[in-house]
Amino acid sequence: MTSGMHHVTAITRDVQANVDFWMGFLGLHLVKQTAGFEDADQLHLFYGNATGAPGTLVSFLVWQDGAPGRVGHGQVAEIALAIPRGRIGDWLTRAMQHGRRIEGPTREFDEPVLRLKDPDGIIVKLVGTDIADTGWPAAPHHLHAVTIWSELPEQTAAFLTRFGYETGPVEAGVTRLISDRDVLDIRDVSGFVPGIPGTGIIDHVALRMPDVAAIEAHRATLQTRNLGEVHVHDRKYFTSLYVREPAGTLVELATDAPGMTADESEDRLGRILMIPPHFADRAEDLRVSLPQFARPGEERTVMRQLPFTHRIHRPDDADGSTLVLLHGTGGNEADLMPLAHRIAPRAALLGVRGRSIEEGVARFFRRTSMTSFDQDDIRSEAAAFAAFWDGAIAAYGLDRDQITVLGYSNGANFAAAVMGLSPGLIRRAILLRPMAVLTDLPQVDLAGTHVLSVSGERDPYGAYAPALNDWLSGSGADLDARTVAAGHDLSEADLTVAQSWMEGERND
Helix, strand or coil: CCCCEEEEEEEECCHHHHHHHHHHHCCCEEEEEEECCCCCCCEEEEEECCCCCCCCEEEEEECCCCCECECCECEEEEEEEEEEHHHHHHHHHHHHHCCCCEEEEEEECCEEEEEEECCCCCEEEEEEECCCCCCCCCCCCEEEEEEEEECCHHHHHHHHHHHCCEEEEEECCEEEEECCCCEEEEEECCCCCECECCECCEEEEEEEECCHHHHHHHHHHHHCCCCCCCCEEECCCEEEEEEECCCCCEEEEEEEEECHHHCCCHHHCCCCEECCHHHHHHHHHHHHHCCCCCCCCCCCCCCCCCCCCEEEECCCCCCCCEEEEECCCCCCCCCCHHHHHHHCCCCEEEEECCCEEECCEEECCCEEECCEECHHHHHHHHHHHHHHHHHHHHHHCCCHHHEEEEEECHHHHHHHHHHHHCCCCCCEEEEECCCCCCCCCCCCCCCCCEEEEEEECCCCCHHHHHHHHHHHHHCCCEEEEEEECCCCCCCHHHHHHHHHHHHHHHHC
16 A cells, blocks of 8 residues: 655745755755746745655745744644664764754654754754665655644544554654654644744645545545545646645645656756646746756856845846846736846846835835825835945846846836936836836936836826926936836736837947
């Protein structure tokens, strides 16, 4: 009977640090990179052995620069990987050589254990087991255990035994469930705080199912136990369903087949980004907006700590130009990347995230009403942006003379404010749906600044654009003001106008 874990899925906030740890330090293979099957704007990475076999897989959803969660009951709290018993000392030495904090060896259930944390703070245990020693160095062999924190440990254990596990020993408040390959440890955390989703949190554990028929049989049984509608999902590499055990931990059931070689040969696993079939129409956009990373040893862009959260996309055939992207209200640093790539396919893209959070959404400055704005916040954020601008140019080797700012709505308004408060900083800009947000527009010299301003004829804010345009042209900017048949949302007309304007700028 097929039993044991199929994979464990966690959430990371830093894709490059994640790759460096799981591939670079632990030595696992990156066997699949795909856009998320539920949310294509999430990158999903799978690590495992060379073939991506079930039972060796640890996967990560990438919430780049996302908010951290909190470990608590109703969650998987630890991942344990199996190594040969005789290699405990080698792993201890390797951790010290790499400057990674490591604890142990200690003993749990009479097994030697080393404990360390990945870059997101997830506890990773290396457990010495009786598997064959294939030499050194060698990556961990397979998933050995996960630790589930439960405030209902007896109910959690009883629920999980239906999936091929048997109750084993109890040690220090932990009940061990045993399959023919691995274990599930259920820790009693009654009275502790509940977990909160976010980065640095393990989202779920997936258990192996032999085939779709087994999935369907469990679905039918689970639905009769008042667990609500339980849906089966085709994840291309396996078929799965999700259910929460009585204490709230998310558990997935996943088939072994078709496996990670369904769309890539074994010797090329994980080399290219895969797009789920139902998101095929977004494939080009996703390849631009999902975060880039380098494998260990590959050339990479080292991201710097700068005043604004940001992301860089570098095309393979970069021409030395850069588009700096400023999103609209509620957006993020990746929102404008697909549009920007269409406007200038060979430009590097530097997406910036606004720092003023209102009602849970990001903006570049606070507003006091729909058409009035916090003037002090605009000025302080503009000053921070000027520092970011100089830092980014120095850190990433950008050519100041080949930078164009692309701003939409709140981002366009912010770019225009920066032009007034730091004249000469932004020399070329595309402002989509802009308006003036500075109460007193300063008298500045914008000679040599080139601006495309695009309003929507049905945009309720369009009536405020002429005042900004008059100020830009009156300050000496080379202004091209257009109106397209659209509302506040962006349209294909914006793309066409921006492409034409950029082409004219290149030819001047």
